[in-house]
Amino acid sequence: MRQFLLSVFVALVSFFINAQESKTIRATRITNAPKIDGILDDTVWKNLPTYNQFYMLEPSNEGLAAPEVQTEIKLAYDDLAVYVAAYMYDDQPELIPMQFSQRDEVFVQADQFMVALNTYNDGINETRFWVTSAGTIGDSRLTLNNQDFGFNVVFQCRVSLDDKGWYAEFKIPYNTLRFPEIDVQDWSINFFRRLVRQNETHSFNRVNKSIGREAQYSAPVTGVRDIDPPVRLTFFPFAQASQTIFDGESTTEFSGGMDVKYGLSDSFTLDAQLIPDFGQVAFDAVRLNLGPFEQTFSENRAFFTEGIDLFNKGRIFFSRRIGGAPTGRIDLNDNETITNSPSKVNLINSIKVSGRTKNNLGVGILNSITEQTFATVEDSETGTMREAEIEPLTNYNVVVLDQQFNQNSSVSLINTNVTRNGSNNRDANVSGLVFSLANKENSFLASGRTIVSNVNGLEGLKTGFSSEFDFFRTKGNFRYRFGHDFANTTYDINDLGLNFRNNFNSFAAGSSYETFEPVGVFNRLRFSITGRHRRLYRPDVETGTSFDFDTFFALKTRDAFGIDFDYDSPENDYFEPRSPGRFVIYDEKYGASGFISTDYRRRLAIDIRGGFQDWVDVDDQFFYRLNISPRYRFSEKLLLILESSYRNNTNNFGWVDSSDTEIFFGRRDITSLENTLSIAYNFDPYKAINLRFRNFWSTADYSDDTFFTLNEDGTRTPTNYDLAERRDPNTNFNIWNLDLSFRWRFAPGSEASLLYRNQIFNQDELSQLGYSESLDSLFDQPIQHTVSLRVTYFIDYNNIKGIFNKTES
Incomplete structure (x- = not known):
């Protein structure tokens, strides 16, 4: 009983x-x-x-x-x-x-x-x-x-x-x-x-x-029933005026346009850009790029960042391709040079439709059109000039279907398509199947994607394939995962996506332990270990194996720190040589990194990050980095954040140049220093002055004159590299950006912004210059000054429809 x-x-x-x-x-x-x-x-x-x-x-x-x-x-x-x-x-x-x-x-x-x-x-x-x-x-x-x-x-x-x-x-x-x-x-x-x-x-x-x-x-x-919402139609008209002064020349521009949002139903919305303008988007964080892959930047244009989650399914859509740098090449005749080439392609318009049905089927359609773009070519002997197409009229399209179910799972189909006007131009189509499947108890998750790419160019149709699969335990303190990534040699999504490499067949496994309740002086603890084994698909050879051990500790004082360790086996890099089928061998290395972050509730707080890597069989090759970022809150309205980052890579080996028969590598010292300053003064939640400054300096110094030719087996043989006859790889790179803005949200959805910005850039072969000397050279360059005023106003159709309903008396 x-x-x-x-x-x-x-x-x-x-x-x-x-x-x-x-x-x-x-x-x-x-x-x-x-x-x-x-x-x-x-x-x-x-x-x-x-x-x-x-x-x-x-x-x-x-x-x-x-x-x-x-x-x-x-x-x-x-x-x-x-x-x-x-x-x-x-x-x-x-x-x-x-x-x-x-x-x-x-x-x-x-x-x-x-x-x-x-x-x-x-x-x-x-x-x-x-x-x-x-x-x-x-x-x-x-x-x-x-x-x-x-x-x-x-x-x-x-x-x-x-x-x-x-x-x-x-x-x-x-x-x-x-x-x-x-x-x-x-x-x-x-x-x-x-x-x-x-x-x-x-x-x-x-x-x-x-x-x-x-x-x-x-x-x-x-209790929510019988909703009869008004027409969902809103307008965002804008006007902008700007003046730019560069190298003694002044340019004044006026522009305007409008964004429209229209509710096709309670579930679906149409977004459209009429006369797009991106005149006040933030500067890209440009760096010296010595690697084999393009330098990419995050999206800053509001149309391509707002409500875009559906189109990011499968990670095969990269919006910076739309209105990015021209993709065409110009065949020059003897004595011809390019005198003017636009750095980007103008966008004519964009629309997107997205929403979800009552059965949890998400539907998204995005379409953009960019204009035909020309460069100016001049004949140095005759002085005649001509225009050459570097980007045709182009249509970009994305279609997504995303079925969600069981409150934790989804299966998606996505297709991207790029059509360039003209029979001699490259077209591309990419299709993907994406899934994320969890069990009812939310203890296990399987996710992945399979992607087929089709590129139709002058060489005919090339079809590529890629797949990813990951399995996770997602419940409790102890968790684990394993996965497999694959791509064949013709996989290419870069017309409307972002993919740095193909031809791989890689495996990964890992486990972690974390707490969800405070333990002693810690609010949170986390330990994880991950191993990766990388291979080529064709030929089937190992390219490298690595292990990482990461830790994270959060104290009850709200201070945090972590220490990480990593090891990389000898690596066969098939990308740095920039020639199909060739590879270079990099020696095994190990390293460690860590961070300390103090409590932001204090007026003065600081973040410190650092790390190093050491190559086992190369006595004089070493890399280290240090990042220090103090912040001081003068008051509840004024905050200052300073960040300084220093990197030094001694006796690094990298690609220098190629000929029809040889690939040249060089030994270099790479140094970089980046300083940023952010100051924000907030009058209230609607008005603020912001100052953001960034200076990035980097050098690649080959002054010890140590060069190599790459052998077929990935090793290097010392060689003489004549700087007078070949490209000089010594580089001094320095860039300066400053933004000073006043922004005022004067009504819901409406904003006025006054922006002053300047920028300076210099790149030359003076790689042995120190930082102060490089700054002197930078300030010898012309400075671009820009002042712009932009006003955007939010209009709800329901607040103005009475104007259209009035009849003449």
């Missing part, structure tokens, strides 16, 4: 605990919307049910949040928007951190509240809306393991503060969301609160960090 009663008691306790951890929240339809001012005194809020009892998420993942920092929320909706009221209580409100920042900069020294809304209740897709205690808003899209802060929509949120804590009031219009066209909506939601002073994060519905992902722990939302 005692055992029976004990079993019943345990069952009741277990049921009670599970019931406490699994919540349901009811959204109430309202007729009078609250005023979004952050002061929760509207009558509508007083009549709505209150939901509280937040759970611990970080650093501990057990129990409820303390009563003195409890959080309450209320949820409402009408035919225009979803409304959220959040009450963040704090027994010491005068100590709540409130560092000012600008949109999407929500991970600063300020408390934070976040609404995670899943309008499909699929455990995968979330639209997240953030606000800090200083009033900064942000938004992001969460899909499986990817969180995209490039996602930007127009919503409203205001905050207030009193002697009990701080408060947030959200209005999330339906034109920011996508949901099925059904009478009764099946939504889910979770809320997260980050407390900087206490170093804690809380969640409304409990999240078990050791199993699955956060999006799988949202609470069901009931």
Whole structure:
């Protein structure tokens, strides 16, 4: 009888605990919307049910949040928007951190509240809306393991503060969301609160960090039905004026255009660029590139960063190909030289359509057209000039189908296509099958992709193939993985994708151990080891084997550090020689690296990273790097971050030049120094002055005159390399960029930005110059100065449709 009663008691306790951890929240339809001012005194809020009892998420993942920092929320909706009221209580409100920042900069020294809304209740897709205690808003899209802060929509949120804590009031219009066209909506939601002073994060519905992902722990939302949203049509017209002064010449330009968003249905949205302009995108972090692969940069254009998560499935779409550098070649006659060649191709227009059906089928279509582009060629003897095509009129297209199921899995088909006008130009088509399949318990995951590329050029049609497969254990403290990567010799996705190499057949395996609860002085510990074995597909030969051991430690003081170790066996590099079938042997090496990051809650904090590599059988070849980045917060409005990075690679071997019969390598010392300075002064969450400066200097010095020819077996034979007759590889590279901007978000979705920038660049063969001497040479070059003003205004059709409905009297 005692055992029976004990079993019943345990069952009741277990049921009670599970019931406490699994919540349901009811959204109430309202007729009078609250005023979004952050002061929760509207009558509508007083009549709505209150939901509280937040759970611990970080650093501990057990129990409820303390009563003195409890959080309450209320949820409402009408035919225009979803409304959220959040009450963040704090027994010491005068100590709540409130560092000012600008949109999407929500991970600063300020408390934070976040609404995670899943309008499909699929455990995968979330639209997240953030606000800090200083009033900064942000938004992001969460899909499986990817969180995209490039996602930007127009919503409203205001905050207030009193002697009990701080408060947030959200209005999330339906034109920011996508949901099925059904009478009764099946939504889910979770809320997260980050407390900087206490170093804690809380969640409304409990999240078990050791199993699955956060999006799988949202609470069901009931009561949302019969939504009749207005027309989802918004316009973003912009105008820009700029003046550029370079080498004594001045150029003034005026431009304008418009972006349009139109809701084709409640689930699908059309985005279009009419007369695109990217005049104020950030500088690329250009470096000296001595390797065999192209130098690439992240996307800075808003159209190709906002709502782009669906098109990134399978990683075969690289948007910088659209409107990038011209791809054509010019056949020059005798005595001809190119006098003017554009560095990029102008974009005529772009559209994208994306959304998800009620059956969780995601559909995406993106199309862009770039204009025909010419370079100017001059005959030095006759003085005649002609225009030569370096890029034809080109159409870029991406189509994606993504089926999600079981709240943790998806299968996707993606196709990219590039069509260039003219029968002699290269066309390309790439198709991929991508999958991510987890079991019901979220303890194991299998993921991968298979890709077929087709390139049709002057040499005819070339078809290539690539595949990836990975298997993971994804539950508990101890986890492991293994995988295989393959590509044949004709695999090529670089017309609208990014792929540095093909012809490989590689294997990887690894394991890790991490904690999800504090242990002693540590909030978190993680150890991992990974081994990789790399081979060519054809011929089937080993190219190298490597091992990495990584550690991470986070202290309760919010300081963190880590130490990593790595080993690489002798490597046969088939890419550095830049000739098909040839390879160079690099000796085995080992190395270590580490980092220290201090608590950003302090006014003065610092990040230090460093590492080295040593080659076992080469006594004088060595590499080391050091990066130091202090930051000082003068006030809640002013932050300064300085970063200095130094790298030195002594007696490095690399490709120098090639002839019809020989490949030349040289021994060089590579030194680089990069300094960046960022200063941000935030008047409030809507206005800020930002200064960003970057100077990158690097030299490749071959002054000891040690050169080699590459042998067929990958070894090197010393040779004489005549600098007078061949390309001089000695390089002094120096670049300077400065951006000074004032940005003002003067209304929801509307922004004015005044930008001053200058840039200087120099590259020569004076590789033995020191840093200060190289700066003197840099400042001898002409400086480009640019001043520009850009104004973008947000227009909602529903606010102006009355103008079009008026009839003449």
